[in-house]
Amino acid sequence: MTRSFITPTPxxxxxxxxxYAAGKPPVPAEGLTPYKLSSNESxxxxxxxxxxxxxxxxxMHRYPNPGAEELRTALAAHLDVPFEDIVTGTGSLGALSQIIAAFAGTDSRGTADEVIFAWRSFEAYPIVVRTAGAKDIMVPVTEDGRHDLAGMVASVTERTKVILLCTPNNPTGPALTHTEVEQFIGRIPDHVVVVIxxxxxxxxxxDDPVDSLALYRRYPNVAVLRTFSKAHGLAALRVGYSIAQQSITEHLRKTAxxxxxxxxxxxxxxxxxxxxDQVDERVGAIVEERQRVVAALxxxxxxxxxxxxxxxxLALGENAQDFAHAAGVEALAVRAFSGEGxxxxxxxxxxxxxFLQLCRTYSGSR
Structure with a gap:
């Protein structure tokens, strides 16, 4: 007798x-060195x-330090913050997952909490939020790719538990200013966690970069996310952390x-x-190249x-995939967001x- 199986459903x-769509590697092309420009790696x-x-x-045969105590000690000294205010995670995404799991989900009546963030922004945001059982509230970015902070304030309800500010915003690029972030926090209820x-x-x-450490020291509802994946060039090792006052971090340790x-x-x-100092030199070299690329574009x-x-x-809209294909022909892997850029x-x-030569000769609409 043949047994029929019912496939498990999530x-x-x-x-x-x-x-989550990770950046793809480049496809080799004859006579060209392939380059991966799709994952924001160093x-x-x-x-x-x-x-x-x-x-x-x-x-390798031993477990690591349970709470990365040595790293937290080094970070506390480097940033001049209390050891207890730092919680490590697998990249800044791992640290974010801890925050969402601790502060947003579904209550005992089955009602979903709300998490507000800009969109388009980091594509893992809706995945983390929905996995926790919370509801994502996406506020469209402005035409120039910036957070619509007024729109985010207007989206706050009694169900709002967390707000995410991605600065600089990935993938559009603009950074928030300290002045506008502090004004924004002043308009948010104290019980809502504001994640920078x-x-x-x-x-x-x-001219006015966000001083997130000053904000976290002043506002008990602010949490800061940082990572060693980008500037430090340690993406494969997945090391990130959050900084927040202990009224927040005491809960994050439970979800880590x-x-x-x-x-x-x-x-x-x-x-x-x-x-x-060597990390700063590497960052400076990348910023110099960025400025050259932006000027040429x-x-x-x-x-x-x-x-x-x-x-x-590149806000290419419907031509995003076409441009990505053209880049692929040149052995360049870029990250396309269909219909957007x-x-x-x-x-x-x-x-x-x-990449710049491709941009000079690309015939699709911009």
């Missing part, structure tokens, strides 16, 4: 989740000391994955902090949002030059 919320890699520290780990997601903050060159940061990641991150007739991360945004990571000068 929770309704999980079944409806969008899939082409310069980590500082030598960080790579050496990672390579020197001989305790600063995965790319090292790349910001602004045990042993989330590996020993390899911890020692590499500490070594990178100890050589932060402007000269070629492209209008792009203010670029404050390690990437630029293309994000391109600032990389090696040769890669940037090839």
């Amino acid at each position: 929770r309704e919320a999980v079944g409806a989740l969008p899939s 082409a310069l890699g980590p500082v030598p000391a960080a790579a050496e520290a990672a390579a020197g780990v001989m305790t 997601d600063e995965a790319y903050h090292e790349f910001v060159r602004s 994955v045990p042993f989330g940061v590996s020993t390899v990641g911890e020692v590499a991150a500490i070594a990178s902090l100890q050589h932060h 402007s000269e070629a007739g492209w209008q792009i949002p203010q670029a404050q991360g390690n990437f630029v945004w 293309v994000r391109v990571t600032i990389s090696e000068p040769e890669a940037n030059d090839r």
Whole structure:
């Protein structure tokens, strides 16, 4: 007798989740060096000391420090914040997941909490929010790719539990200013957690950059997210952290994955902090390349949002996939968002030059 099987089905919320689309690797083309410009990775890699520290780990058979205590101690000294105010996670996304899991979900009556964020922004936001059982409230960015802060304030309801501010905004590029963020926080109820997601903050060159540490010290409902994946060039090791007052962090430790940061990641991150001057040099080189690329795009007739991360945004709309295909022919992998635009990571000068040449000759509408 043949047995019929009923396929297991996930929770309704999980079944409806969008899939995270990671940046794809480049497809080789004859005579061309392939470049991956699709994941906002650092082409310069980590500082030598960080790579050496990672390579020197001989305790793969042992669990890492449960709460990455050595890294938190180093971060506390580097940032001049209390040790207890830092919670590590697997990248800033892991740290964000802890915040959402702790503060937003579904209550005992089955009513979903609400999490507000700009859109388009980091594509993992709706995945994390919906997985927790909460409802995402997406507030469209402005034409120039900036957060509509007034619109976000207007979206606050009695169900709002968390607000996410991505600065610089990924993938569009603009950064918020300190003045507008502080004014924004002043209009948000005290019980709502305001998360300042600063995965790319090292790349910001602004007259009024957000001083997120000053804001977290002043406002008990502010949490800051940072990562070693971008400026520090440690993307493969997945090391991130949040900074918040203990009224928040005491709950984050409950939702943190045990042993989330590996020993390899911890020692590499500490070594990178100890050589932060070299990290700054790498960041400076990337910013200089970004400025060169932006100037060349402007000269070629492209209008792009203010670029404050390690990437630029081309608002190509329906031509996004077509441009990505054209880049692929040139052995360049870029990140296309169908119907919206293309994000391109600032990389090696040769890669940037090839991207610029494509932009000069691209025949599709801009």
